[in-house]
Amino acid sequence: MTNAKSSAPPLRAAVDGYRKGEETRARILDVALTEFGNSGFSSVTTRQIAKKAGVNLPALTYYFGNKRGLYLACAHAIVARYRDGLAPVGEVYSATLRAPLVPDEARTLLKRLFAELARFLLSTAGNQNPALFVQREIASPGPAFEILYAELWRPGIELVTNLIIQASSGLLSEKEAQVRAVLMISSLTGFLSGLPVIARTAGKADYSGLVIAALDGQVEALERRG
Amino acid sequence: MTNAKSSAPPLRAAVDGYRKGEETRARILDVALTEFGNSGFSSVTTRQIAKKAGVNLPALTYYFGNKRGLYLACAHAIVARYRDGLAPVGEVYSATLRAPLVPDEARTLLKRLFAELARFLLSTAGNQNPALFVQREIASPGPAFEILYAELWRPGIELVTNLIIQASSGLLSEKEAQVRAVLMISSLTGFLSGLPVIARTAGKADYSGLVIAALDGQVEALERRG
DNA sequence: TAGCATATATATCAATTGATATAAATTCAA
DNA sequence: TTGAATTTATATCAATTGATATATATGCTA
Numbered sequence: 001m002t003n004a005k006s007s008a009p010p011l012r013a014a015v016d017g018y019r020k021g022e023e024t025r026a027r028i029l030d031v032a033l034t035e036f037g038n039s040g041f042s043s044v045t046t047r048q049i050a051k052k053a054g055v056n057l058p059a060l061t062y063y064f065g066n067k068r069g070l071y072l073a074c075a076h077a078i079v080a081r082y083r084d085g086l087a088p089v090g091e092v093y094s095a096t097l098r099a100p101l102v103p104d105e106a107r108t109l110l111k112r113l114f115a116e117l118a119r120f121l122l123s124t125a126g127n128q129n130p131a132l133f134v135q136r137e138i139a140s141p142g143p144a145f146e147i148l149y150a151e152l153w154r155p156g157i158e159l160v161t162n163l164i165i166q167a168s169s170g171l172l173s174e175k176e177a178q179v180r181a182v183l184m185i186s187s188l189t190g191f192l193s194g195l196p197v198i199a200r201t202a203g204k205a206d207y208s209g210l211v212i213a214a215l216d217g218q219v220e221a222l223e224r225r226g
Numbered sequence: 227m228t229n230a231k232s233s234a235p236p237l238r239a240a241v242d243g244y245r246k247g248e249e250t251r252a253r254i255l256d257v258a259l260t261e262f263g264n265s266g267f268s269s270v271t272t273r274q275i276a277k278k279a280g281v282n283l284p285a286l287t288y289y290f291g292n293k294r295g296l297y298l299a300c301a302h303a304i305v306a307r308y309r310d311g312l313a314p315v316g317e318v319y320s321a322t323l324r325a326p327l328v329p330d331e332a333r334t335l336l337k338r339l340f341a342e343l344a345r346f347l348l349s350t351a352g353n354q355n356p357a358l359f360v361q362r363e364i365a366s367p368g369p370a371f372e373i374l375y376a377e378l379w380r381p382g383i384e385l386v387t388n389l390i391i392q393a394s395s396g397l398l399s400e401k402e403a404q405v406r407a408v409l410m411i412s413s414l415t416g417f418l419s420g421l422p423v424i425a426r427t428a429g430k431a432d433y434s435g436l437v438i439a440a441l442d443g444q445v446e447a448l449e450r451r452g
Numbered sequence: 453t454a455g456c457a458t459a460t461a462t463a464t465c466a467a468t469t470g471a472t473a474t475a476a477a478t479t480c481a482a
Numbered sequence: 483t484t485g486a487a488t489t490t491a492t493a494t495c496a497a498t499t500g501a502t503a504t505a506t507a508t509g510c511t512a
Binding site: 018182222 | 404
Binding site: 281282 | 487
């Protein structure tokens with residue numbers, strides 16, 4: 001006996017037969033991703049989301065249980081989106097685990113990693129900014145903190161820290177490398193936050209090239225032996 | 227005729243005779259700074275603030291008009307705090323205006339500026355994080371956006387951009403320099419957001435030295451002629 | 453096409469929240 | 483000390499918000 005009430009499905013899973021339902025589910029999630037990402041959990045009302053998604057209020061409950069559930073679904077979607085978007089650099093991760101790297105290899109991997117990350121974050125369409133969502137949740141922990149911390153933030157920092165240590169041929173301590181890792185990643189997400197504001201004065205150009213160049217410079221600037 | 231109701235002062239200004247009032251006003255502002263800074267405008271309720279400040283609800287209205295007014299007062303307080311905290315580097319600002327700088331001078335000034343900024347931001351007591359407040363407001367504009375943008379963000383970016391251009395002896399374009407400026411400043415504020423999370427695994431040590439060293443490295447890495 | 457699971461819509465509830473009317477208490481100067 | 487200005491407290495309002503009970507419509511399969 002798992003559930004007393006077997007009528008009225010408590011939650012709609014992401015996979016099912018009925019096509020229509022999955023579409024509206026996706027539409028709601030899409031809007032929620034945008035709204036929560038831009039304004040945060042408590043600034044957004046369920047009615048706003050329902051309206052923008054073209055559904056009525058109980059639909060949110062029907063598909064996601066409650067507001068918190070919808071927020072968590074967004075977090076999971078973001079994690080998945082990162083995994084997809086950064087699949088090309090999956091090799092980087094495994095490479096660092098395989099064996100110690102020559103410093104120059106580590107630098108190359110770092111550059112590739114940040115280039116891919118910058119491209120991914122700067123290209124996400126529909127003014128959905130997954131990085132902003134994550135940043136907000138890290139800065140002031142909400143319902144989705146644990147997921148995003150465990151699935152994205154911590155592994156990301158660890159990977160970059162590890163690569164930085166190897167790029168410096170051990171010149172940098174774990175702590176020093178960690179500080180640099182956080183600074184570099186933060187610079188990217190912070191840049192994204194500032195982008196709409198920058199676009200006020202400067203044009204709304206494509207910044208990925210400039211950002212990648214700057215990050216390359218930072219990698220190059222890491223302490224090296226000799 | 228400025229005001230129909232001359233009874234019941236519509237807002238308590240910051241300066242007045244009555245001592246007690248100014249104290250509670252300051253206490254409310256102090257709590258608001260912490261709460262808004264940590265959680266943002268709409269996550270914080272006026273009751274929370276009133277309770278933590280040891281006053282009752284109408285006190286907020288009495289001193290600040292409404293929630294928005296209190297939030298704006300926080301923004302102004304933050305601007306003032308920045309001005310005070312960064313007074314030592316006021317010279318930097320005037321120096322860049324005086325005359326063109328030799329690249330090495332610009333680098334020195336940049337390092338000093340970031341060192342002071344890092345020290346200031348990493349040392350603000352009472353878990354009040356002015357940078358987080360500003361960052362949030364820039365990332366998703368709220369009632370205090372215009373103030374913080376005009377008084378802090380824009381001038382800060384412009385100053386750093388200007389210094390970076392001079393440090394690179396004109397090798398970097400305005401846009402390239404601006405990207406680097408945003409990245410560097412963002413890295414610092416982003417680091418602050420992540421600090422509580424970092425302190426989870428690593429200790430809650432004093433990071434200002436490490437951060438300043440890393441930022442120095444970034445300044446040193448700026449393109450230079452020859 | 454019959455019938456049941458799925459999906460959408462209406463109306464409404466209870467709690468929270470920002471705000472105010474109003475009264476009591478306190479402070480300070482003459 | 484008196485008295486007016488200032489400050490604090492009580493009680494309450496109206497709007498918003500998340501959530502649900504309930505009814506209707508739609509889609510899929512046998």
